[in-house]
Amino acid sequence: MRKLTFVASLLAMFAICAFAADVTGTWKGSMETPNGTRETTLNLKADGDSLTGTISGRQGDTPIQNGKVKGDNISFNVVRNFNGNEVKLEYKGKLKGDELDMDVSAGERNFSLKLKRQ
Numbered sequence: 109m110r111k112l113t114f115v116a117s118l119l120a121m122f123a124i125c126a127f128a129a130d131v132t133g134t135w136k137g138s139m140e141t142p143n144g145t146r147e148t149t150l151n152l153k154a155d156g157d158s159l160t161g162t163i164s165g166r167q168g169d170t171p172i173q174n175g176k177v178k179g180d181n182i183s184f185n186v187v188r189n190f191n192g193n194e195v196k197l198e199y200k201g202k203l204k205g206d207e208l209d210m211d212v213s214a215g216e217r218n219f220s221l222k223l224k225r226q
Contacts, residue, residue, distance in 0.1 A: 131159065131182055135208055137223030150208075150223060152182075159184055172199075180204070 135150040152161040152175075159175025163186055175184035180203040187196050199221070201210030206225040211218060 130154065131177060131203055131208065134226040135223040136226055137208075137221055139212065139219045139221040141219060148221060148223070182208075 149164040162169045172184040183200045198213045208223040210221040
């Protein structure tokens with residue numbers, strides 16, 4: 109019985125990985141901020157439920173941290189320097205075909221980021 113339970117668990121784990129979102133690639137989009145529209149490029153690489161890559165913008169390339177893929181949901185953090193202060197931005201999004209809708213939060217501020225696969 110233990111072997112059967114183990115095999116069933118293993119198969120379920122493989123099924124979850126097989127249905128993980130395919131977010132690997134380049135994504136471009138923009139978001140509205142109090143300082144105007146910000147163009148953003150994401151270069152992402154998914155490996156199972158792990159997500160790595162960079163986000164590019166006016167401050168150049170910044171590596172993402174703590175990237176995760178769970179089904180069609182992704183999340184990661186970015187730490188950027190604004191006027192000498194480090195700010196942690198949290199990104200959470202959902203893949204819908206070749207579009208990625210993300211919510212970005214920085215402290216109490218929240219923004220929407222819409223990206224398209226390139």
